[in-house]
Each structure stands twice: as structure tokens, then as C-alpha cells.
Amino acid sequence: MINFLHGMQTYELFRFVGIRIYFGVIKKEAAQVVSVTPLSAPRHFVLTMKSAHLASHSRPGHFIAVAADTGSAILRKPFSVYTVNPDAGEISILFSVYGPTTTAMSRMLPGDSIDVLGPLGGRIFDPEPIKGIHHILVGGGYGVPPLNYLAKTIRASAPDAMVTVIIGARTANLLVGDDDLLDAGVEVIYCTDDGSAGVHGRVTDALLPLLKSDSRVYTCGPTPMMKAVGELSEAHGVDCQVSLETFMPCGVGICVGCVVKMRDGVFSRTCTDGPVYPGCEVAW
Amino acid sequence: MSTVNMTVQIGSLKMRNPVTTGSGTFGFGSETKDLVPLDRLGAVTVKATTRERRLGNPPQRIVETASGILNAIGLQNGGIDDYLANKAPYLRGFDCPIIVNVPGENPNDFAYVVERLTAAGAADAVELNLSCPNVSHGLDYATDPQLAASVVAAVRKVTSMPVIAKLSPNVTDIRVIAKACEDAGADALSMINTVVGTAIDPRKRKFRLANITGGLSGPAVKPIALLAVWRCYNTVKIPIIGMGGIACPLDAIEFMLAGATAVACGTGNFVDPTLSLEVIDGIEKYCVENGFADVNALIGAVTAA
Numbered sequence: 001m002i003n004f005l006h007g008m009q010t011y012e013l014f015r016f017v018g019i020r021i022y023f024g025v026i027k028k029e030a031a032q033v034v035s036v037t038p039l040s041a042p043r044h045f046v047l048t049m050k051s052a053h054l055a056s057h058s059r060p061g062h063f064i065a066v067a068a069d070t071g072s073a074i075l076r077k078p079f080s081v082y083t084v085n086p087d088a089g090e091i092s093i094l095f096s097v098y099g100p101t102t103t104a105m106s107r108m109l110p111g112d113s114i115d116v117l118g119p120l121g122g123r124i125f126d127p128e129p130i131k132g133i134h135h136i137l138v139g140g141g142y143g144v145p146p147l148n149y150l151a152k153t154i155r156a157s158a159p160d161a162m163v164t165v166i167i168g169a170r171t172a173n174l175l176v177g178d179d180d181l182l183d184a185g186v187e188v189i190y191c192t193d194d195g196s197a198g199v200h201g202r203v204t205d206a207l208l209p210l211l212k213s214d215s216r217v218y219t220c221g222p223t224p225m226m227k228a229v230g231e232l233s234e235a236h237g238v239d240c241q242v243s244l245e246t247f248m249p250c251g252v253g254i255c256v257g258c259v260v261k262m263r264d265g266v267f268s269r270t271c272t273d274g275p276v277y278p279g280c281e282v283a284w
Numbered sequence: 285m286s287t288v289n290m291t292v293q294i295g296s297l298k299m300r301n302p303v304t305t306g307s308g309t310f311g312f313g314s315e316t317k318d319l320v321p322l323d324r325l326g327a328v329t330v331k332a333t334t335r336e337r338r339l340g341n342p343p344q345r346i347v348e349t350a351s352g353i354l355n356a357i358g359l360q361n362g363g364i365d366d367y368l369a370n371k372a373p374y375l376r377g378f379d380c381p382i383i384v385n386v387p388g389e390n391p392n393d394f395a396y397v398v399e400r401l402t403a404a405g406a407a408d409a410v411e412l413n414l415s416c417p418n419v420s421h422g423l424d425y426a427t428d429p430q431l432a433a434s435v436v437a438a439v440r441k442v443t444s445m446p447v448i449a450k451l452s453p454n455v456t457d458i459r460v461i462a463k464a465c466e467d468a469g470a471d472a473l474s475m476i477n478t479v480v481g482t483a484i485d486p487r488k489r490k491f492r493l494a495n496i497t498g499g500l501s502g503p504a505v506k507p508i509a510l511l512a513v514w515r516c517y518n519t520v521k522i523p524i525i526g527m528g529g530i531a532c533p534l535d536a537i538e539f540m541l542a543g544a545t546a547v548a549c550g551t552g553n554f555v556d557p558t559l560s561l562e563v564i565d566g567i568e569k570y571c572v573e574n575g576f577a578d579v580n581a582l583i584g585a586v587t588a589a
């Protein structure tokens with residue numbers, strides 16, 4: 001399927017195995033910060049910014065790269081698009097404070113400008129809801145924000161779609177990004193390593209009983225988690241889309257430093273050949 | 285319309301302005317098409333193209349260090365056949381000279397790739413990567429004047445395109461290599477390639493790069509690069525393309541003052557893919573503000589403190 005929408009300045013090249021090739025037009029801009037809101041999880045924030053461009057071009061699986069004044073750390077850092085509000089021309093990202101970029105972001109004030117590049121990503125999630133399919137989204141850590149966006153997108157385009165989000169964390173107070181999912185009619189299952197909330201155990205413990213021939217799995221989070229989810233799905237003959245969040249020095253395909261090995265032996269650039277891959281393509 | 289003459293000359297290669305891209309830091313030109321119209325660049329220097337396709341090194345390939353990055357990509361590229369079939373046609377769609385970076389394991393490899401490029405008219409100049417520290421034997425040619433000269437001479441025989449020898453800073457005296465390349469027929473020099481180094485994760489007690497060693501680039505290497513340019517400028521007569529840590533227009537001006545005829549934006553592209561455009565505009569503005577009618581007047585114009 002080739003569908004060039006030059007008027008909208010986005011172009012969808014083709015789709016296969018349920019994964020879309022969908023490059024938004026990349027733009028660098030100084031967006032205005034609307035708000036930086038702390039979440040109940042310690043050191044977690046949601047940063048909302050004004051960007052008509054990102055709000056109209058971002059899709060679930062896309063990310064943006066932020067450059068902050070971080071002294072000797074020179075690289076931009078990638079963040080998944082978390083929410084999109086095309087009417088207000090706003091998008092938001094959800095982050096936890098890690099190092100210099102996220103520290104700087106946590107201190108930004110409304111009205112400040114934030115240097116962003118995006119939307120980035122080549123292959124992204126295909127949220128096209130097929131009737132009767134049970135969409136199971138499995139996330140942990142900073143894999144939760146893009147899945148939250150994906151879950152809401154699926155529900156918005158097909159209100160009768162069955163969507164379950166499984167969120168894993170070490171402990172209860174690190175669980176993030178869920179309130180709006182319940183509002184959107186998404187089933188949410190928590191898993192904690194220490195049993196302080198939801199299922200006591202790993203996300204795969206919650207996933208296993210749900211896997212049926214009509215399931216489709218999407219996962220994003222720490223690599224060991226995605227590997228386990230990918231392998232479990234594959235063993236049950238279920239399609240699984242994995243979003244690989246490797247270290248991405250440039251985000252636009254020019255450094256070849258973000259690669260992951262594929263089963264055919266080739267090193268693939270996660271920023272532009274991904275970040276979303278069919279789980280069965282990845283040599284974990 | 286500005287009145288500054290921005291054109292510079294690298295051998296027979298005419299550049300509309302002194303700014304190109306560092307090989308391996310700008311892909312093959314199409315990746316950032318939304319951001320950088322190629323016909324604004326003085327030239328585009330594309331990623332290394334080898335005789336055979338190369339898969340490259342396993343990850344982790346790049347790590348961030350203070351004011352720079354260490355990389356060990358291992359020359360991942362589709363090989364000369366892929367370049368001619370899939371990359372060159374795109375690049376030729378723009379009014380922008382193409383400089384192809386060519387590594388090799390022996391002089392024949394270099395000559396083979398350059399011959400193919402010449403026959404196909406798929407480049408306007410070649411840059412010999414004498415100094416890629418990330419592949420076995422890759423360093424040899426840049427650290428020994430005779431070996432470096434042998435590669436330049438082998439390539440000189442098979443092409444009339446400008447031949448640019450790219451030098452490594454990982455030597456005792458870069459001037460010796462520079463002179464050897466000039467004598468062997470190089471039309472220009474480019475410098476510096478990355479500085480070898482490594483990084484360790486103390487918590488995991490492991491090397492951070494799968495390849496152990498990598499090449500340091502970015503602002504951290506700029507002082508090393510500037511001195512290399514200044515020393516070679518005073519040693520050879522052929523033009524120099526200066527690079528190493530350029531992150532803003534004034535960095536590029538420093539390179540020109542040290543003796544570079546042209547400059548390349550490298551790692552800075554990762555931070556801001558539009559850096560080269562900013563540098564072009566900034567150089568022109570600097571010339572206007574400081575009363576230079578010709579950008580060439582900047583070359584080597586630094587004086588003692």
C-alpha cells in the first residue's frame with residue numbers, strides 16, 4: 001500500500017506483518033513547555049509542550065529527541081510520545097529522572113522553551129484494530145508511555161476493541177501511566193516483583209493465561225522483559241510487536257550506533273528501521 | 285544577497301562554501317532529507333564504502349563520554365555495489381559534490397573501490413580512510429608514512445578525481461604522514477579521524493564497547509584536531525579539510541584560521557542534524573562582521589598570542 005499524502009506532509013510507505021512504515025516529517029523546533037507535572041511515583045514527571053507539528057505528525061511508537069543544556073553530556077536523549085492532543089497542538093512525554101537531560105527537564109517551567117527533534121522512528125506500532133482481536137500491551141519502565149498512547153489510540157478508533165495493558169514494576173509505587181487507561185475502557189493488570197500491588201510476579205505470569213489464537217501482543221520496556229514476552233508469544237503462535245529502546249545517539253539514522261542484531265544476521269538501526277519490530281525478527 | 289565569496293577549492297573540486305560533513309556522521313545524505321537540503325552544502329562526504337559489504341561490529345557501538353562520544357561502528361556498509369546501485373543515484377539528484385570515504389585492508393582494495401567510483405562517475409572526490417581504528421589492520425596505513433604513501437600512490441594511478449588522504453591523530457608526528465601523502469600525489473588532506481580510547485563501566489566491571497577500543501570524537505578532541513591542522517598547514521602546500529569537535533560556527537572559524545580550507549561537521553550532526561547549515565551561515569556572517577570579502581582570507585590567518 002503506497003499512500004503519499006503530500007498535503008499533510010506525512011507519507012505511509014507500506015505495511016506488513018502489522019507494522020507500519022510511517023515516517024513523519026522530521027522537524028527541529030524550540031517548543032514551548034506548557035507544564036511539568038510530578039507523578040505519584042518518585043522522580044517521575046509528565047512534560048507537556050506546545051507543538052502543532054508533533055501533535056499532528058506523531059503516531060504510537062514515535063519518539064522525540066530532546067537537547068537540554070547538560071554540560072559535558074552532548075547527545076540528545078530520546079523520549080516516547082506519551083499523549084497527543086491535536087486540537088490543542090500539544091504533546092506530552094512521561095519520564096523519570098535519570099541523568100542530566102531528565103534532570104534539566106524536571107526543572108523546566110511553563111513558558112520555557114525545549115529543543116526537540118521529531119517525530120522520529122520508521123517502523124511504528126500498527127494500531128489498526130481488527131475485529132475480534134484481543135490487543136495485549138505489555139510494558140515496564142519507560143516502555144509504559146508509548147503503550148499507553150497505543151492503547152488509547154486503539155480504543156479511540158474502535159470503541160469495541162478489547163485492549164488489556166499489563167504493567168510491570170519492581171514495586172507498587174513505581175507503577176505509572178494508568179489512570180487515563182481505565183477511563184478509556186482499557187483493562188489494566190499490574191504485576192510487581194514484590195507483590196505490593198496486583199499480580200505477584202513477572203509480566204509473563206500475567207500474559208500467559210491471556211494468550212489465545214486471537215491475541216496480538218505489543219511490548220516495550222527493558223530488554224529482558226521484551227525478550228521473555230516475545231519468546232512466550234512466539235511459542236504460542238501469537239504475533240508480537242516489540243519496540244526496542246536501545247541507546248540512540250542520533251535518532252535519525254546517521255550514526256549506526258543504535259543497532260540490534262536480527263535473526264538474518266544483519267545489524268538493524270532501531271531508530272529508523274525500528275523502533276518497532278516483529279518479535280520474531282530479533283536475535284535476542 | 286551577501287557579497288562574501290564563500291567558494292573554496294579542494295584540488296580540482298570546487299565547493300560553493302567551505303562546509304562538508306564528516307564521513308560516518310551523515311549517513312548517505314538521504315536520512316536527514318527533511319532537515320538538510322544537500323544543495324546547500326559545500327560537499328557531502330558519505331559513509332565509508334568498502335569493496336565488500338560489511339556487517340559492522342556488534343553493539344554496544346557508541347558510548348557517551350565527557351564532551352564527546354566513543355564509537356566502534358566497524359564500517360557497517362553495503363559495499364561498493366550497494367553504493368553504486370542504491371546510494372549514488374539519490375545523491376546525484378542534488379547539485380552537491382559527493383566525496384566518498386574509502387577504507388581498505390590493502391592498497392588494492394582502495395584502488396578497486398576508487399576505480400569503480402571513477403568509472404561510474406559516482407563521486408567527485410575520494411577520501412582515503414587511512415585511519416579507521418575500528419577494524420583490524422585499519423590503523424596501519426595512517427601510522428606509517430611509507431604505507432600511507434603506498435595507498436595514495438595506488439589510488440592516484442586509477443583516478444583523476446581529487447584524492448584526499450584522511451589522517452589519524454594517533455601518531456607521534458602527523459606532519460611526517462602529511463608530507464608522505466602529499467609527495468605520493470594526494471590533492472588534499474583531511475584531519476582528524478577519531479582518537480583511540482576506551483571506557484569502562486565500574487559497576488559492571490566491564491568495557492562499555494563490545495569492541496573494547498573506540499574512536500573519540502566531539503568537542504573533547506577539538507584542541508588535538510586544531511593543532512594537527514595548524515602543524516600540517518605549515519608543512520604541506522595542499523589544502524586541508526579540518527574536523528574534530530565542530531559544534532558551532534566559531535569552532536569552524538578556528539579551523540580555518542589554523543589553516544583549513546574547508547571544514548567538516550561530524551559528531552555535531554548527531555546533536556543537531558542541521559549543524560552544517562548553521563555553520564555555513566555563521567561563517568558568512570563572521571566574514572561580513574569582520575570585513576572579509578573572501579572566506580579564503582581566513583585560511584591560516586591566526587597569529588601569535
Ligand SMILES: Cc1cc2nc3c(=O)[nH]c(=O)nc-3n(C[C@H](O)[C@H](O)[C@H](O)COP(=O)(O)OP(=O)(O)OC[C@H]3O[C@@H](n4cnc5c(N)ncnc54)[C@H](O)[C@@H]3O)c2cc1C
Pocket residue numbers: 063070073077078079080081093094095096097098099100101102103142145146244245246247248275
Ligand atoms: C526510543 C526511546 C524512547 C524512550 N522513551 C522514554 C520515555 O518515554 N521516558 C523515559 O523516562 N525514558 C525514555 N527513554 C530513555 C531515555 O532516553 C534515557 O534514560 C536517557 O538516557 C535519559 O537521559 P539523561 O541525560 O537524563 O540520562 P543519561 O545521562 O543519558 O543517563 C544517566 C545514566 O543512566 C544510564 N542509562 C541511560 N540510558 C540507559 C538505558 N537505556 N539503559 C541503561 N542505562 C541507561 C547511563 O549510562 C547513565 O549512567 C527512551 C529511550 C529510547 C531509546
Ligand SMILES: Cc1cc2nc3c(=O)[nH]c(=O)nc-3n(C[C@H](O)[C@H](O)[C@H](O)COP(=O)(O)O)c2cc1C
Pocket residue numbers: 255257306307308309331332355357359385413416450475476477478500501502503505527528529530548549550551552
Ligand atoms: C559514529 C562515527 C562514525 C565514523 N565513521 C567514519 C568513517 O566511516 N570513515 C571515516 O573516515 N571517518 C569516520 N568517522 C570520523 C569522522 O568523520 C571525524 O573524522 C571525527 O569524528 C572527528 O570529527 P568530529 O569530532 O566532528 O566528529 C566517524 C565518526 C563517528 C563519530
Ligand code: FES
Pocket residue numbers: 247248249250251252253254255256257258259269270271272
Ligand atoms: S541512533 Fe543513530 S543511527 Fe540510530
